[in-house]
Amino acid sequence: MYKKLLVALFGMAMATGAQAALADMHAEMNDGCESCHAEGMPSEDGAFEMEQCAMCHGALNEMEGAHPAHDGLMECSDCHQLHEHEAATEVTCDACHDDGRK
Numbered sequence: 092m093y094k095k096l097l098v099a100l101f102g103m104a105m106a107t108g109a110q111a112a113l114a115d116m117h118a119e120m121n122d123g124c125e126s127c128h129a130e131g132m133p134s135e136d137g138a139f140e141m142e143q144c145a146m147c148h149g150a151l152n153e154m155e156g157a158h159p160a161h162d163g164l165m166e167c168s169d170c171h172q173l174h175e176h177e178a179a180t181e182v183t184c185d186a187c188h189d190d191g192r193k
């Protein structure tokens with residue numbers, strides 16, 4: 092609950108948006124690299140990182156839009172490449188689906 096409240100509060104503060112990699116944007120507003128990586132080091136399988144995403148944003152089946160359809164099938168970082176995408180990068184469906192969906 093506490094983390095979800097923080098997400099709501101920071102959401103308002105971040106509404107203007109900054110052009111930084113998603114990971115850096117997160118590191119700046121929270122506890123640096125440790126907001127996603129245990130002791131700041133990436134895990135082998137990404138499970139720890141996914142757990143951190145879900146603690147702040149909710150699990151895939153609790154989210155809106157394209158999220159619930161992918162519950163149990165993939166991790167957040169399959170679509171949101173934290174160190175490559177800038178904040179506000181739009182994830183496109185046709186990276187994986189070739190039937191024209193958006």
Ligand code: HEC
Binds near residue numbers: 123126137171173
């Ligand atoms: C918002 C969560 C988040 C934050 C904050 C974050 N990372 Fe990551 N990082 C990830 C995820 C998820 C992966 C694995 C897949 C990927 O690259 O998206 C990753 C992968 C990595 C990797 C493996 C190589 C790579 O680029 O794929 C390194 C090294 C790394 N992070 C270092 C850092 C450092 C150093 C910081 C602090 C400046 C940091 N991360 C902050 C989520 C985060």
Ligand code: HEC
Binds near residue numbers: 151166171
């Ligand atoms: C199948 C690709 C996909 C996966 C997997 C995915 N996302 Fe997303 N995400 C999107 C798309 C597309 C959007 C743009 C708006 C929408 O459709 O909801 C988005 C938007 C967002 C947003 C910003 C808008 C909002 O709803 O607040 C957040 C935060 C987010 N995703 C977090 C996550 C987290 C956390 C996970 C893992 C638990 C995740 N996403 C997994 C595709 C994905």
Ligand code: HEC
Binds near residue numbers: 145
């Ligand atoms: C400590 C809490 C926290 C963690 C952990 C966290 N986030 Fe976030 N995230 C936020 C907040 C706060 C925002 C800004 C408000 C918003 O857009 O919901 C945000 C924004 C986002 C956005 C939208 C950024 C934009 O403006 O385009 C995406 C996508 C996202 N997070 C994905 C992830 C993913 C994927 C992970 C795990 C690798 C993750 N977050 C981990 C708190 C967190």
Ligand code: HEC
Binds near residue numbers: 182186
């Ligand atoms: C990282 C790859 C990836 C991305 C990006 C992605 N999907 Fe998917 N999606 C999958 C996979 C894998 C499945 C499960 C197998 C299948 O049904 O094709 C799936 C299943 C689905 C399903 C349920 C089954 C079906 O085929 O109807 C829906 C709905 C869906 N995706 C919508 C979207 C939408 C909308 C977007 C863009 C916002 C999107 N996906 C982006 C990989 C992805």
